Amino acid sequence: MDSDASTSPRRRSSSCYSDSGDSSCSEPFSECGSDDLSFTPAAAAGIHRLLLSCAAEASDGTISSLVAELESPSSSLDSLRRAAMELRLLAKHNPDNRIRIAAAGAVRPLVALLSHADPLLQEHGVTALLNLSICDENKAIVVEAGAIRPLVHALKSAASPAARENAACALLRLSQLDGSAAASIGRAGAIPLLVSLLETGGASGKKDAATALYALCSGARENRLRAVEAGAVRPLLDLMADPETGMVDKAAYVLHSLVGISEGRSAAVEEGGVPVLVEMVEVGTPRQKEIATLSLLQICEDNAVYRTMVAREGAIPPLVALSQSSSARPKLKTKAEALIEMLRQPRSASLRARPAAVVAAE
Numbered sequence: 001m002d003s004d005a006s007t008s009p010r011r012r013s014s015s016c017y018s019d020s021g022d023s024s025c026s027e028p029f030s031e032c033g034s035d036d037l038s039f040t041p042a043a044a045a046g047i048h049r050l051l052l053s054c055a056a057e058a059s060d061g062t063i064s065s066l067v068a069e070l071e072s073p074s075s076s077l078d079s080l081r082r083a084a085m086e087l088r089l090l091a092k093h094n095p096d097n098r099i100r101i102a103a104a105g106a107v108r109p110l111v112a113l114l115s116h117a118d119p120l121l122q123e124h125g126v127t128a129l130l131n132l133s134i135c136d137e138n139k140a141i142v143v144e145a146g147a148i149r150p151l152v153h154a155l156k157s158a159a160s161p162a163a164r165e166n167a168a169c170a171l172l173r174l175s176q177l178d179g180s181a182a183a184s185i186g187r188a189g190a191i192p193l194l195v196s197l198l199e200t201g202g203a204s205g206k207k208d209a210a211t212a213l214y215a216l217c218s219g220a221r222e223n224r225l226r227a228v229e230a231g232a233v234r235p236l237l238d239l240m241a242d243p244e245t246g247m248v249d250k251a252a253y254v255l256h257s258l259v260g261i262s263e264g265r266s267a268a269v270e271e272g273g274v275p276v277l278v279e280m281v282e283v284g285t286p287r288q289k290e291i292a293t294l295s296l297l298q299i300c301e302d303n304a305v306y307r308t309m310v311a312r313e314g315a316i317p318p319l320v321a322l323s324q325s326s327s328a329r330p331k332l333k334t335k336a337e338a339l340i341e342m343l344r345q346p347r348s349a350s351l352r353a354r355p356a357a358v359v360a361a362e
Contacts, residue, residue, distance in 0.1 A: 058090050058094075058100070060100065060104070063087075063097070063101055063104045064104050066083045066086055066106070067083075067101075067105055067109060069083035070084065070112075077118060077121070080118075080121055081121055085124050087101055087110070087128050088124050088128040088131060091128055091131035091134075095134075099137060099138070102135075102137075102138045102141050106128075107138075107145040107147070108145045110125045110129050111145050111146060113125030114147075114151065115150060115153070119158070120160070122159070126167050127166045129142055130166045130169050139176065139177040142174060143174055143181055148171070148181075148184055151170050152167075152189050155197070164197065165197070168209055168212045171185050172208070172211055176215060178219075179219050181219075182215065182223060183219075185216055186216055186220055186222060191223055191226040191232075192230040194216075195209070195231055197209035198213065198236070203245075207250060210251060210254055211250065213227060213232065214250070214253055214257060217258065221260075224261050225261060227254075228258055228264045228267050229263075233255065233268055233273070234271050236254055236258075240252050248280075249287060249291075252288060252291045252292065253291055259298045265303070265306070269306055269309065274296075274310055274313050277292045278296070278310065278313045278318070281293055281296070281315060281318045282318040289328075293319065293322065293339060296315065296339060297342075300339060300342050310343060311344075316340055316343055319340050320336075
């Protein structure tokens with residue numbers, strides 16, 4: 001990964017890090033964006049009754065007939081669209097419907113729609129699976145139906161932006177099943193596509209990509225290396241350095257996951273991450289100060305050169321202020337104090353951390 005100083009994030013002393021509309025949240029990640037089905041006014045008037053009926057509990061007979069419509073080789077395109085849309089809406093509005101739709105065998109025909117040539121049908125299939133996977137009981141069913149690779153393909157090549165973003169959300173849901181599912185999603189090629197969405201997507205797409213990357217990298221260590229190799233560090237730092245994106249917290253938490261491996265630490269330093277993190281400790285929200293401190297601690301822990309860089313960037317004064325803050329959590333104060341000690345004695349700390357035989361050989 002080549003470093004380009006001309007495009008690295010720069011410190012801006014006037015920055016104020018707070019995500020728009022998100023500063024009061026107790027967690028950096030709200031749930032991934034879900035089904036936002038929208039219509040023109042004329043179309044909305046035509047299906048208003050359908051929307052109302054789908055908000056209620058559907059009968060088993062209704063669900064079975066919709067599944068049969070999807071499975072029938074004689075169904076017209078319009079019939080397929082309507083059946084897929086109704087299942088999508090039934091799964092969107094009613095938790096009980098999600099269980100019953102999956103139990104009726106809808107998952108496999110919905111997975112089959114992901115490779116259909118019709119963009120609208122593909123979008124309905126992707127989003128119906130997203131809505132079904134909201135239910136924990138359905139996650140394993142969706143994975144066992146072979147949905148991961150088709151969802152990754154939809155994330156890569158679906159004609160509809162909504163289908164691509166909802167594919168990212170569905171993969172996030174499935175990654176929550178267990179570490180094996182998260183690893184399988186990484187092996188299927190989702191990580192570079194999510195990094196691309198993080199770079200080029202709209203506001204919603206970027207947030208969905210960051211949320212999915214966080215889940216995948218937290219769920220399977222091997223995905224962290226995939227994310228670093230896919231170039232995730234640069235766009236994460238760009239988002240962290242620009243409060244206008246409303247993505248500071250989310251990007252910072254994904255970066256913290258990546259600096260848990262040596263390749264991630266190297267990439268963060270090479271891409272200009274030290275000044276961004278130090279500034280976050282200076283002027284960030286309490287949560288941002290905390291995650292930036294933890295990331296700097298990981299970066300500095302085993303590398304004297306990085307410690308020197310962080311100290312020269314001016315990290316010690318804001319860390320001292322943080323360690324003495326009455327509002328900081330005790331655990332955070334302890335971490336800040338440990339980092340201060342590390343930065344004040346970078347060379348000796350490095351020697352203490354290394355085996356005596358290695359030190360004697362120098």
